[in-house]
Amino acid sequence: MTTYTAPVDDMQFILHDVLQISTSGVPGLDELDPDFTKAVLEEAGKLASGVLHPLNKVGDEQGCKLENGVVRTPEGFKAAYDKVCEGGWIGLDCDPEYGGQGMPNLLNSCVGEIFVAANMAFNMYQGLSHGAYNAIHTHGTTEQKQTYLPKMVEGTWSGTMNLTEPQCGTDLGLIRTKAEPQDDGTYRISGQKIWISAGEHDMTDNIIHLVLAKIPGGPDGVKGISLFIVPKFMVNEDGSLGERNAVSCGGLESKMGIHGNATCVMNYDGATGFLIGEMHKGMRAMFTMMNEARLGVGVQGYSQGVVAYQNALAFAKDRVQGRDVTGAKNPEGVADPIIVHPDVRRNLMDQKAFTEGARAFALWGAQLLDRSHRSDDAEAEALVSLLTPVIKGFLTDKGFETTVLAQQTLGGSGFTTEWGLEQFVRDARITMIYEGTNGIQSLDLVGRKLGLNGGKTVMGFFELIKTFIKENEGDTALKEGFLDPLKAASKDLQGAATYFMQNGMKNPNEALAGSYDFMHLFGHVCLGYMWAQMAKAAHAAKANGTGNAAFYDTKIATGRYYMARQLPATGMHRARIESGAAPVMALDVDQF
């Protein structure tokens, strides 16, 4: 029942009007002219609307099935996957040395949003592969890269990340999976991993598992963890597939959403593994990939909001019920379309203003990542590192909320399976949990990232906003609707940070008890900053007479909405933070 259309114009606006990528001086971004990106995004959009989205409900309804150790993905998934491979999408931003197209992360993020919005469960298969590709590409030996990457880049092999065990998720120091060194330099991997997305399936010839495990005798806790490559099928010297390795899927998780993706219990029964990166430095290897993976989940979060909004909007224009109190808008019909009602409008504007702001924020993050990788820009690297937990935590919380709002637009229909909105809610929910729960993101932000470079990185972020406000203060089109609220919100953020600095040293709980609110406060400031930039770009484009004036007017009005209706949340978050740790920690455990 649902449909999806790639928001190509909105993405083009961000890439070229706002981020101005082709003049950003970053190798790789410079070459992306508007015609090229448009062609790529439209092509991705066709695949998304025509092939991936129609399978979204199929995947939800059929789910995956484990039969005699083999996982069957939903009907049509394999054929669709082959089309994605044929289009070269799997290796879009991968290293050309291994068959990739070498495109920037920024473009890959746009395509990622399109594919994920169309079918999140489906896209996770390649998403996880990409994480495994990154791990091998960054930490593997030349031989490892040559053995695994070409097949992973073309998509004939896929990959997984194996971290969680029943007794440990966040606290990986508790890992029990063992890696015993063998005489031939390989390791014998034994243990059980759970919640392994795409751990087993029927879409690729081989699956390359990346597994965290402990080598006996190593240091305790996270310092004794190493990372291993464990292929499902051993790879012969000539690249052909050899024996089946001793790794198998022991069960599929039944879960709230993303039914089309196989969430596996993986049993390693003395499987052959190959150390990747340094011994006992597996956590470090994992963390180097974390930024990109978390940015990817941030994109997943708001992308479900995007597709949910599109369908809510269509419903609100189509469904007639009641009359506009200021006068009938559809007098020849029995009632007016519900979009005339102010409260429906509020709901839709919340969805629209968030998702468009979120996209700008996530793409800014991707641009910073490209800048850090391609221009060796340490400042950009630090800034994206600061913003990553905000992009992951805030955009997934609000993305989920957006799917709930969209579901609400449909009233009773929103609760039915038939209309499809409820699936977006169920699918979006996982983004708040995996790749580090949003609580963990907030701890990362407050506990690690605020102190990055002795606090210089966050000060640099405040400076960015201050400078932007200063430079544009004379612009009356921006002053009242954008710059003033941004200034107030930024003041709340700085006030909250100051509270942490003044109180967190004496009692770390003073900072930790406010971390979640701080993450949201930070997110609102970032979206306010993005909307101010979008408004500026829209005014400039209008002044230049380029493009469609109505499009830019819509951007400006949507931005005004965000500033007026969403940004006031910063005062609330600040007040909560400044109420301190005492109310949060008042009860003894046994008083609960």
Added chain:
Amino acid sequence: MTTYTAPVDDMQFILHDVLQISTSGVPGLDELDPDFTKAVLEEAGKLASGVLHPLNKVGDEQGCKLENGVVRTPEGFKAAYDKVCEGGWIGLDCDPEYGGQGMPNLLNSCVGEIFVAANMAFNMYQGLSHGAYNAIHTHGTTEQKQTYLPKMVEGTWSGTMNLTEPQCGTDLGLIRTKAEPQDDGTYRISGQKIWISAGEHDMTDNIIHLVLAKIPGGPDGVKGISLFIVPKFMVNEDGSLGERNAVSCGGLESKMGIHGNATCVMNYDGATGFLIGEMHKGMRAMFTMMNEARLGVGVQGYSQGVVAYQNALAFAKDRVQGRDVTGAKNPEGVADPIIVHPDVRRNLMDQKAFTEGARAFALWGAQLLDRSHRSDDAEAEALVSLLTPVIKGFLTDKGFETTVLAQQTLGGSGFTTEWGLEQFVRDARITMIYEGTNGIQSLDLVGRKLGLNGGKTVMGFFELIKTFIKENEGDTALKEGFLDPLKAASKDLQGAATYFMQNGMKNPNEALAGSYDFMHLFGHVCLGYMWAQMAKAAHAAKANGTGNAAFYDTKIATGRYYMARQLPATGMHRARIESGAAPVMALDVDQF
């Protein structure tokens, strides 16, 4: 995997320490002494924990099945329903003239919370019957009452409410179901109703449908709607069952949650119906039941939060992961229970402070309803009428949010079906939609209820809070933590109401665009008011040396949390409201 324990002590505290029912001067409430209510609540709790809750997951997994026109409820539902009937729970607050126990709505609300928390889908079967009972009891003729009520009160027959049709939910003026007068005084009912909860099932001998329909030739719109009794089986003069009526279930809705309850398409193919109440006054008849039904949905909303919180808390005490940053709390174990972490604590406190405040608010509403019915108190009636959309809208929005928070406490386990938390989220979601979406509640609040009695009712509400603050201002135990934030929140609410008054006359959209925020603002003020009263009652009980001091200390600390961490939301809602309708209505429909 989940468990449920009735919160008897918490309920006793509200009934006797806070609402002080046995000295409230309301007939029926006066007789409810603490020993009696405790015995009733404990008995309900046993049934809920031992019989109803174990069927919660069964109902979700099996759902209902339609086979040859017969709806099969999940295994065990019928046996459990019989136990509920045997205990006399169905007729707890029903008229003794028809076999009921004549208990106040307040006590029924407590039992309702317990049953709904244990198994919402199951409890809806009797919940809908209760609505139908009310309609017949209030509007039926003596003969109609004698024919239907005794069987409905004992539970051998159930009832339904039939409002929605494919083309109309909120806008009932668009109803097409026809009721043609017959020579014998009956009506021939033809049409299709959708989303009829418990429309068909195998738990009772007969189902009494209450159906809104139009008598041809009547006025257009809602003024031409009449209400009819349409029994599944005709009832013979001696009370025995006669022929099957021409009403049947044409399909079951597949939906996000409450799978254990049959949501039916009902086809009326010239069924025999009996007019109930006045011709063309069907909407009025429905509305007289609305307050109670909506209060009931408010209870459903927070009750899912209650059971979700109980399970999240158990997990947080049991699951060990990481260490308390201020020093290990479980040094002999490999890690500390996650409840030591401030952000987990924040999450749990949000759940606890909301659900306990919500219960107090809903029970206050029930007490007002009893006062209005049993003491013919017009002021109480007006006040509960004002508060009803807030209880329905705010408590279901926040109840749903609470289930999401509880799910988050469990991390990845929260997303799995096995742990059961995700079911609470899916089940709670409907409460924001049915019995009038929460958007509709906010319109009811702002469009109808604020103007009740020329605004005197809402002024009376403000006065209540003002008086409470004034009377207790000298109490240093309450001043800073409770009265000051309540005063600030109440000021925000009055400010927002003033904004509506000053701007809504010129342009109704100025009020309507802020209605949803106003409903939440109002809800926070009410919960703040309840927590202030609970804190006062707890201090008084401590001073009297009655009961368990630790219990009262916990109440006070939980209240402080609400005031410090939740009440600051009022400023945000007010700012959103005062930003006016312009940002909300800025876009033309085709700009979306």
